Amino acid sequence: MAEAVSSHTLRAAIIDDEPLARGFLREMLQAHPDIEIIAECANGFEAVKAIDETSPDILFLDVQMPKLDGFEVLELIDPGPVVVFVTAYDQYATRAFDAHAVDYLLKPFSADRFERALERARSRLGERRLPMEAAAEARNPADRPERIVVKDGTRVHVIPLEKLDYVQAQDDYVALHSGGKSYLKQQPIASLEAALDPARFVRIHRSAIVNLERVERIEPYGKDSRIAILSGGARLPVSRSGYVRLLDAMGDSQGKRNTTR
Secondary structure (H helix, E strand, O other), X not given: OHHHHOOOOEEEEEEOOOHHHHHHHHHHHOOOOOEEEEEEEOOHHHHHHHHHHHOOOEEEEXXXXXXXXXXXXXXXXXXXXXXXXXXXXXXXXXXXXXXOOOEEEEOOOOHHHHHHHHHHHHHHXXXXXXXXXXHHXXXXXXXXXXXXXXXXXXXXXXXXXXHOOEEEEXXXXXXXXXXXXXXXXXXXXXXXXHHOOOOOEEEEEOOEEEEHHHEEEEEEOOOOOEEEEEOOOOEEEEOHHXXXXXXXXXXXXXXXXXXXX
């Protein structure tokens, strides 16, 4: 397969906040005339914009960068590029492969090590990556996100979790409600629920997740049903199982209190 993909020019993007690191990757790629560097970016925001505009085949992607990290970049781009992570931190390796990266280059690395990574990238080209939410799901419970990133055309919104009021499912999307505004993100609600801290966010209904700090009270609503009233005035349905989870979580995080009027 490597011969098949080498018969035409491949497009590569280098994303790293360190100029020396970008320069080293650029030097390594100069030995491969069939690879064209079509973008170099120093932060995650620049990367998302450049990837949208240039559609690279291969990403050489740092993890820790200003504004957006490497995993957040993957959440915001369309499937397609093959990803090689390039970082000075070894603790992200498992998460990188869970996000379906083809290789993980730990700085400093040799030219031989780079060539092996490039060969793996070539062999992966032509295959489809898993859906975008794979990057969001590639987190272990000890590495919960503290913010959510949402792409809106050419803009990127960053929502700190302490400002996230509640989430509602809309088919394959979720509507993220924060400070009176709503942001639509292509991600199943179950995937988002798995990434959130259950001590702070509770799935109260198949279509709703709520920030515990926003819940003011729970009221009866018809026969055998309830609604949660939030501090901003939103009213969300609460299922039977959601009611149990909500009371348990409030007991764990805020002490036993009577939220039913």
